Amino acid sequence: MTAAPLLSVRDLTVSFNTRFTAVREASFDVHPGELVGVVGESGSGKSVSALAVMGLLPPTAKVTGSIHFEGRDLLTLSRRELRKLRGRDIGIIFQEPMTSLNPVFTIGDQITEAVRVHDPMSRKAAWDRATELLEKVGVPAPRRRLQDYPHQLSGGLRQRVMIAIALSSSPKLLIADEPTTALDVTIQAQLLDLLNQLRQDFGTAILLITHNMGVMAEVADRVVVMYASRIVEEATIFDLFDRPQHPYTSGLLGSTPELDGEAHRLRTIAGAMPNPAELPPGCLFAPRCPRAIPACLDMQPPLLPISPAQSAACILAPGLVAEGAR
Amino acid sequence: MTTPLLSVDGLSKEFPVAGDNWLAPRQTLRAVQSVSFELGSRQTLGLVGESGCGKSTTGRLILQLIEPTAGTVRFNGRDLATMPREELRQLRSSMQIIFQDPQASLNPRHRVEELILEPLYAQGEKPSAKLTNYAGELLDKVGLSRRHLTRFPHEFSGGQRQRIGIARAIASKPQLIVCDEAVSALDVSVQAQVINLLQDLQDELGLSYLFIGHDLAVVRHIADTMAIMYLGRIVEMAPKREFYALPMHPYSQALLGSVPVSHPSKRHARKRLEGEIPSPLNPPTGCHFHPRCRFARDICKVQVPQLRSVTPTRQAACHFAEEIAAGEGLTTGAS
Numbered sequence: 013m014t015a016a017p018l019l020s021v022r023d024l025t026v027s028f029n030t031r032f033t034a035v036r037e038a039s040f041d042v043h044p045g046e047l048v049g050v051v052g053e054s055g056s057g058k059s060v061s062a063l064a065v066m067g068l069l070p071p072t073a074k075v076t077g078s079i080h081f082e083g084r085d086l087l088t089l090s091r092r093e094l095r096k097l098r099g100r101d102i103g104i105i106f107q108e109p110m111t112s113l114n115p116v117f118t119i120g121d122q123i124t125e126a127v128r129v130h131d132p133m134s135r136k137a138a139w140d141r142a143t144e145l146l147e148k149v150g151v152p153a154p155r156r157r158l159q160d161y162p163h164q165l166s167g168g169l170r171q172r173v174m175i176a177i178a179l180s181s182s183p184k185l186l187i188a189d190e191p192t193t194a195l196d197v198t199i200q201a202q203l204l205d206l207l208n209q210l211r212q213d214f215g216t217a218i219l220l221i222t223h224n225m226g227v228m229a230e231v232a233d234r235v236v237v238m239y240a241s242r243i244v245e246e247a248t249i250f251d252l253f254d255r256p257q258h259p260y261t262s263g264l265l266g267s268t269p270e271l272d273g274e275a276h277r278l279r280t281i282a283g284a285m286p287n288p289a290e291l292p293p294g295c296l297f298a299p300r301c302p303r304a305i306p307a308c309l310d311m312q313p314p315l316l317p318i319s320p321a322q323s324a325a326c327i328l329a330p331g332l333v334a335e336g337a338r
Numbered sequence: 339m340t341t342p343l344l345s346v347d348g349l350s351k352e353f354p355v356a357g358d359n360w361l362a363p364r365q366t367l368r369a370v371q372s373v374s375f376e377l378g379s380r381q382t383l384g385l386v387g388e389s390g391c392g393k394s395t396t397g398r399l400i401l402q403l404i405e406p407t408a409g410t411v412r413f414n415g416r417d418l419a420t421m422p423r424e425e426l427r428q429l430r431s432s433m434q435i436i437f438q439d440p441q442a443s444l445n446p447r448h449r450v451e452e453l454i455l456e457p458l459y460a461q462g463e464k465p466s467a468k469l470t471n472y473a474g475e476l477l478d479k480v481g482l483s484r485r486h487l488t489r490f491p492h493e494f495s496g497g498q499r500q501r502i503g504i505a506r507a508i509a510s511k512p513q514l515i516v517c518d519e520a521v522s523a524l525d526v527s528v529q530a531q532v533i534n535l536l537q538d539l540q541d542e543l544g545l546s547y548l549f550i551g552h553d554l555a556v557v558r559h560i561a562d563t564m565a566i567m568y569l570g571r572i573v574e575m576a577p578k579r580e581f582y583a584l585p586m587h588p589y590s591q592a593l594l595g596s597v598p599v600s601h602p603s604k605r606h607a608r609k610r611l612e613g614e615i616p617s618p619l620n621p622p623t624g625c626h627f628h629p630r631c632r633f634a635r636d637i638c639k640v641q642v643p644q645l646r647s648v649t650p651t652r653q654a655a656c657h658f659a660e661e662i663a664a665g666e667g668l669t670t671g672a673s
Contacts, residue, residue, distance in 0.1 A: 167389075198611045224598065232602075278533055280527060
């Protein structure tokens with residue numbers, strides 16, 4: 013892709029105190045209209061990365077690096093400017109819609125509030141716009157639903173309402189943090205279809221955070237794989253599934269249960285994620301890596317390109333071998 | 339014919355629920371309706387469905403943790419409901435459960451040794467060096483080590499805690515373990531480890547599992563037989579291989595179609611299931627699934643389809659199972 017990226021994250025490092033660093037030197041881009049997935053397990057730093065882009069980290073977090081959105085570094089903006097940008101140009105969806113919606117206001121109140129913050133209009137016009145938005149995200153009988161309180165809606169419908177709020181200002185970028193994790197699989201499938209449809213209809217770029225490789229396979233164009241605070245691989249979705257270069261990516265793909273082929277014994281990754289307070293020396297994945305060699309303990313391999321569309325942080329990845337040996 | 343290890347017949351559970359306001363009459367939530375199945379020794383039955391379908395209630399009914407409204411549960415041919423209390427208490431060591439959330443099911447103030455041996459203490463055993471040694475063996479078996487015996491639950495990761503839960507479940511040498519969403523809360527790489535562990539233990543100890551889950555891809559790796567539940571009823575039951583090759587009930591088809599693909603090349607515009615799961619308090623008439631079913635006809639609105647044999651090996655609760663399976667329903671019903 014040659015166009016300028018919509019979002020460009022460089023060397024993002026987030027630490028919460030001197031001992032605990034949640035994200036280390038993360039760099040990735042999201043282009044207009046693109047769906048980039050960030051995949052990783054608990055503690056990989058994927059959600060903290062997303063929160064950093066949203067500017068929603070607590071004040072105690074120490075953030076370095078840069079996060080450019082349409083050329084402006086979000087880390088240098090004032091809270092006021094950031095607030096304006098968020099909601100207008102960047103929409104956000106969280107995992108648990110019940111905690112994001114205010115229980116004492118109706119759905120209609122909350123959507124019209126979002127609509128009018130960014131686009132002053134009469135209550136009546138905002139109400140019409142809200143109906144339109146709910147219709148767009150596939151909520152049946154939208155006009156009646158606007159009168160409902162969040163607790164009267166199912167999890168799937170609540171998440172659709174959240175998406176409607178996020179879309180109220182026609183954002184250029186939608187950040188979705190595990191948006192389908194709390195939902196039943198038939199509802200998850202409906203929401204993934206909805207995300208795809210929104211991209212087609214509005215050209216919204218989406219940054220999707222998930223732990224589920226299957227969700228990636230369904231919707232992502234490009235995927236960033238995180239492990240224990242670092243990006244270990246970045247690739248197009250096809251390269252990632254066909255030619256994973258980092259052993260962690262292969263391990264993750266191997267341990268994902270599938271519906272196709274023989275129901276073989278699952279491949280596993282030995283051991284567990286390292287304790288963030290006592291990280292191993294060298295490559296963070298080395299203690300669990302089936303291919304680890306002594307050199308892996310010497311240094312943390314940087315994320316280096318293998319091809320124009322794929323990078324990996326492994327000294328054994330083809331094309332990096334020479335460099336690692338030097 | 340030999341007696342199956344577990345035989346469930348017409349199991350039902352109704353919960354009284356308060357009305358919408360204090361004037362409204364009490365309502366009845368029919369969580370489980372006439373569920374019947376058998377589970378043989380060393381077998382795994384995968385019980386799959388979405389939130390509120392009654393799968394967890396079924397598991398608890400079988401273990402007599404809650405009392406059924408109707409129906410019987412036979413364990414080795416003996417009816418648990420009519421069994422004297424004391425005998426049932428002893429029999430409990432043969433039936434164990436692993437919960438979804440190991441954090442919530444392990445007492446944070448107890449050390450691992452106590453936690454694991456709890457089922458034995460409940461049977462009247464007293465702490466001893468021999469039991470401590472046994473607890474150590476159990477930890478080895480589940481991939482932990484005996485040096486963990488003196489630790490507390492908070493010192494472990496989610497995957498390790500689930501291993502402790504498994505060690506506790508196998509401590510009393512059970513024949514049946516109900517795994518209630520036992521791997522659902524775990525990270526993918528840890529989930530795979532625990533699934534493999536459960537399979538190894540099954541082979542080694544001759545266990546039977548009732549594996550309750552919502553993820554068809556996960557259950558496929560461990561079950562021998564599949565049972566699909568929707569709003570309190572089993573809608574389909576079949577040997578695993580046949581089920582995944584061709585689910586017969588329209589709901590099973592939709593459920594399978596909703597599982598994320600395993601490779602981006604398999605993305606396709608699928609027939610998604612529309613609408614949401616209706617409230618179990620007020621389920622649709624006739625076939626519970628008919629409002630969302632693309633094959634539904636008039637009869638589905640009025641007549642409850644019984645779970646019946648469609649082929650010698652499989653059962654489905656659908657008036658048109660044969661047609662749908664034959665592919666005919668695909669054209670007539672969709673139009």
